Structures are given as structure tokens and as C-alpha cells.
Amino acid sequence: MPKVTILPVELAAEVAVGENLLDAGEHAGVEMVAGCFNCSCGTCAVEVIRGAENLAAVTPREAEVLAASQRHPGRFRLACATKVLRGETTIRQLD
Ligand code: FES
Incomplete structure (x- = not known):
């Protein structure tokens, strides 16, 4: 299964193929910032540190x-x- 690590908290989770990065955060126990959940508001932006090719x-x-x-x-x-x-894949939450 794919694995996503979330910085700066350094928590990771395995995710099913096709799950999104918010799902990964939830599985890892990280409180992710999000608003619309529908690719409209931009509040869920994260920086991709490694593994962009896996997305x-x-x-x-x-x-x-x-x-x-x-x-x-x-x-x-x-x-x-x-x-x-x-x-x-490793991502970093924005401030
Ligand atoms: S929560 Fe992702 S764009 Fe709004």
C-alpha cells in the first residue's frame, strides 16, 4: 500500500490506492486544514517534499x-x- 508521511509532525499512514492526501492525514491522526473538501477554496494546500511522482x-x-x-x-x-x-510520499502542512 502507498505510504504518506506528514510533516512537521512526522506522522505516517498507509493509504489505499486512490485515497487523497486528506484521507492520509486522517489515517495518520493528523488534523489537516481544509474547508470546502471540493477543490475550490485552496485552504488544504500542502507542500510536497518527496514522491510527487506517486500522486x-x-x-x-x-x-x-x-x-x-x-x-x-x-x-x-x-x-x-x-x-x-x-x-x-512526504508532504508538509503549511503554516
Ligand atoms: S478543502 Fe481542498 S480546496 Fe477546499
Whole structure:
């Protein structure tokens, strides 16, 4: 199963393929910041530290929401909209 580690708390969880990064946080016992849960508000943005290639591709909608907060999709993802596909991924919650 894919594994997601969440910084700065350094908690990790295994997730089923297709679960998103918010699910990963929940499994790891991390309180994730989120608002709409629907790829609209941008409050769930996280920084991808390692394993970006293990995540589903950025959708045009996600890119649009990230751009609205000046976050580049090569570095940041929206946790509610980002599915985990494989391997080990490390993300960092934003302040
Ligand atoms: S919770 Fe609103 S975009 Fe993810």
C-alpha cells in the first residue's frame, strides 16, 4: 500500500490506492486544514517534499485554485483533490 508521511509532525499512514492526501492525514491522526473538501477554496494546500511522482496528476481545476494563491503545482498540491497512487510520499502542512 502507498505510504504518506506528514510533516512537521512526522506522522505516517498507509493509504489505499486512490485515497487523497486528506484521507492520509486522517489515517495518520493528523488534523489537516481544509474547508470546502471540493477543490475550490485552496485552504488544504500542502507542500510536497518527496514522491510527487506517486500522486495523480494535477487537474486543470486544481491548478487554477493553486494559481489563485500563487502556489506552483510543481511544489504544492490541494490535499482534498490529490489522490495517492503508489510508493512513499512526504508532504508538509503549511503554516
Ligand atoms: S478543502 Fe477546499 S480546496 Fe481542498
